[in-house]
Each structure stands twice: as C-alpha cells, then as structure tokens.
Amino acid sequence: MPELPEVEVVRRGLVKWVRGRTINAVDVLDERSIRRHALGTEDFAGNLAGATVLDVVRRGKFLWMPLLDAESNGASADASPDATGAAHTTRPPAVALMAHLGMSGQLLMQDNGVPDEKHLKVRLRLSPREGMPEQLRFVDQRIFGGLFITSMVPTDDGGPGGLAESPLPLIAEEASHIARDPLDPAFSFELFYRRLRKRKTGLKRALLDQGLVSGIGNIYADEALWRAKLHYARPTDTLRRAEAERVLGCTREVMLDALAAGGTSFDSLYVNVNGASGYFDRSLNAYGREGQFCVRCAAAGINATIRREQFMNRSSYTCPVCQPRPRNGRW
Structure with a gap:
C-alpha cells in the first residue's frame, strides 16, 4: 500500500496539473470505485461537474481536493485561477473530492487521445489549459481504493488541515480523526x-x-x-x-x-x-x-x-x- 512519501509525490503532481481547473464532466466506468459515495453515481458526477479544484491537500496518507462548487464558481469573479493556477475565492470550500489509493489506485493525467487504461474506473474531464493534459483518470486494478465527495470541517487545533499550497483551517471529514504527520509544518x-x-x-x-x-x-x-x-x-x-x-x-x-x-x-x-x-x-x-x-x-x-x-x-x-x-x- 502506498505510504506517505508515495501519496505526497502524487499530491505534488496533481497540484501542478489540476489546481484551479474546472471539472467539466465525469465518467464513472465502474461504480465499485465510488462505493464510498453513498448517494450514488448520478449524485457523484452531478456534484463534481462544474466544480473548480482549489488545491490538493494531504495529511498522512489521506489525499483530497477542496472544491468550489459550480454555483459559487459561476457567481464569483474572483474564483478564476491566477498565473500560478490557484483559484481565488472568499468563500471557504464546503466539500472536497477525496481519493483513497488503496493497494493499487493510481491518479494519472492523460491527454484525450490516449487510450483508456485496462483498469480505468473514473475519468474527470478538465477545463482546457495550454500544454496540460485534459483528463484526470483514476485507475485501480484491485479495486480497494476509490473516490468520493466529503464535507470539509474545521480542524480541532485551528491549524491547516494538511500539507497544501494554500493551507486552510479545514480538513476533509474522513481524515479528521488522524494526527498530523512528521512532514506537516504544524506537527507538534x-x-x-x-x-x-x-x-x-x-x-x-x-x-x-x-x-x-x-x-x-x-x-x-x-x-x-x-x-x-x-x-x-x-x-x-x-x-x-x-x-x-x-x-x-x-x-x-x-x-x-x-x-x-x-x-x-x-x-x-x-x-x-x-x-x-x-x-x-x-x-x-x-x-x-x-x-x-x-x-x-x-x-x-x-x-x-x-x-x-x-x-x-x-x-x-x-x-x-x-x-x-x-x-x-x-x-
């Protein structure tokens, strides 16, 4: 199973490619990979479509992407990404897309023309950005991992939720029970x-x-x-x-x-x-x-x-x- 360094490698890669981009559409090819999203495929895809990825955050082996929802994204002019790819908004994110890699989960950036991987489970089609792949793909051979939408809650110590480019005092609810990790600047x-x-x-x-x-x-x-x-x-x-x-x-x-x-x-x-x-x-x-x-x-x-x-x-x-x-x- 991937440990902290492996998940941090993935986080750093995702920050470069998905931060500030909007999810235009979602293809769920295997519902088992979103089984932790209790409301099902339609709700999962509907909530992600139109949402903008604000950041990529990690605490321990937990990885999540805080989202600016489609309604806020469309209504707020300050939600557009800057030159670094960051999306600015005065409204804190209420939800995040959480990724659990399990034993064999992979998050891969691919161009539209690249054939689907054998074990492709979920595809996120992202807003175009010059020189960047258009798709984020979740591939999982053993299907122990998965994606799901979770609420963001305040951290118990008022510090950042985890390692991020723009830290906020919020954490994905499913990660709120774990302690900080040794690479976290707020570790005590x-x-x-x-x-x-x-x-x-x-x-x-x-x-x-x-x-x-x-x-x-x-x-x-x-x-x-x-x-x-x-x-x-x-x-x-x-x-x-x-x-x-x-x-x-x-x-x-x-x-x-x-x-x-x-x-x-x-x-x-x-x-x-x-x-x-x-x-x-x-x-x-x-x-x-x-x-x-x-x-x-x-x-x-x-x-x-x-x-x-x-x-x-x-x-x-x-x-x-x-x-x-x-x-x-x-x-």
Whole structure:
C-alpha cells in the first residue's frame, strides 16, 4: 500500500496539473470505485461537474481536493485561477473530492487521445489549459481504493488541515480523526511526546498508530527505527526525550529521502501522475533485507545480518547488533 512519501509525490503532481481547473464532466466506468459515495453515481458526477479544484491537500496518507462548487464558481469573479493556477475565492470550500489509493489506485493525467487504461474506473474531464493534459483518470486494478465527495470541517487545533499550497483551517471529514504527520509544518513534537509516553506499548506499534502520528507505514517504520538504532519492541513509556526526537528525526529523514527518489515501488502498481515508478526501494537498509549484511555494522567491521520477525500479521526487519531487543520489550 502506498505510504506517505508515495501519496505526497502524487499530491505534488496533481497540484501542478489540476489546481484551479474546472471539472467539466465525469465518467464513472465502474461504480465499485465510488462505493464510498453513498448517494450514488448520478449524485457523484452531478456534484463534481462544474466544480473548480482549489488545491490538493494531504495529511498522512489521506489525499483530497477542496472544491468550489459550480454555483459559487459561476457567481464569483474572483474564483478564476491566477498565473500560478490557484483559484481565488472568499468563500471557504464546503466539500472536497477525496481519493483513497488503496493497494493499487493510481491518479494519472492523460491527454484525450490516449487510450483508456485496462483498469480505468473514473475519468474527470478538465477545463482546457495550454500544454496540460485534459483528463484526470483514476485507475485501480484491485479495486480497494476509490473516490468520493466529503464535507470539509474545521480542524480541532485551528491549524491547516494538511500539507497544501494554500493551507486552510479545514480538513476533509474522513481524515479528521488522524494526527498530523512528521512532514506537516504544524506537527507538534511536544504533543507527540506526551501522548507517546502515556502509551504502554511497543515503539513500532506507536509509530503505526495514526491517532498518534499519521502517515508512517510498515516500510518506513522499519527504516526509521534502523536509522535511530532502536528496536521495534522498545516500550514507549521508557523512551527518553532525546530518543523520541531521534526516531522522529529519522522518520522525517527517511521520508524526505524517499520523496527525493520518487517514493518506494516494488512493482508496477505504484506510479506518480505521469506514470513513473518510484525507486527508493534500492536504498532500503532494513526492510526486505533478511539475511543480508547490516550496512552500518559491516562498515564498522562487525558481522551482522538483518533478521525478520513476525509483527502484527506483518514482518519487522532489524539488526540484532545495532538494534538489540530490549530486555523488557513485550511487543
């Protein structure tokens, strides 16, 4: 499943291509991909037609596009996009188009003449803009993802809803339950640390808890813990401030490195909006390297190999030398 860096790669691509453009028409080719929109296909397409995409926002792995509805768009002269593609309006958006990528969802920009992809589910026909593709396509092989319209609600802390070009103190309702992610400028380490210390659980379980910190999945948790030289079973209530700062800093580092590489891709399912796969998997130090030498230990002349252990119906990868299991680790 795409993790935060992969979704951020998609967000950055969408900002460039769809911000400030109007959705002229919607083609739903497979109703299963809008099943989360309870009012059905006609309502989904009718609400999107004529709406303008104001921005593309991400918190954790959640991605949404705040919309200026057709009525406001037609009535307000200040809703037209400027030279940067931003649409200006004094009225805050009431709804957003939310995209859930699931296991294999892709958002692709395509020209009208490009043949439909085999697993194309939804097509948004956008207002023309010179040099830009006319269609935003949602492609999903396994149909675990989907698109739906959701309400925008105020954030609980009054800060921006997520990472965006023009941040607003609003968040898509379906994302309002999750915490801020490590790349969010409004992320509070103090709040994170207080909540972390109150939990009586293992460190990796805490990092995967979207109510504590969002956007960290199995791959990047293993990579961050390897960089921080901490074992996944370290009890959170024993974690010192410096250790919490270290693991959070390492989480940011590994995510930024993944962003620079275009994300992590193990097959052809994850691609950005131009169809290019990420390649950060070539730089992984722990995840998926069972039986291979730990590069840090090897550099120090120590013979240690990465081990794999069962963890929450998944796997965790650690070095037994530089990430020793804590004596009181129970998770």
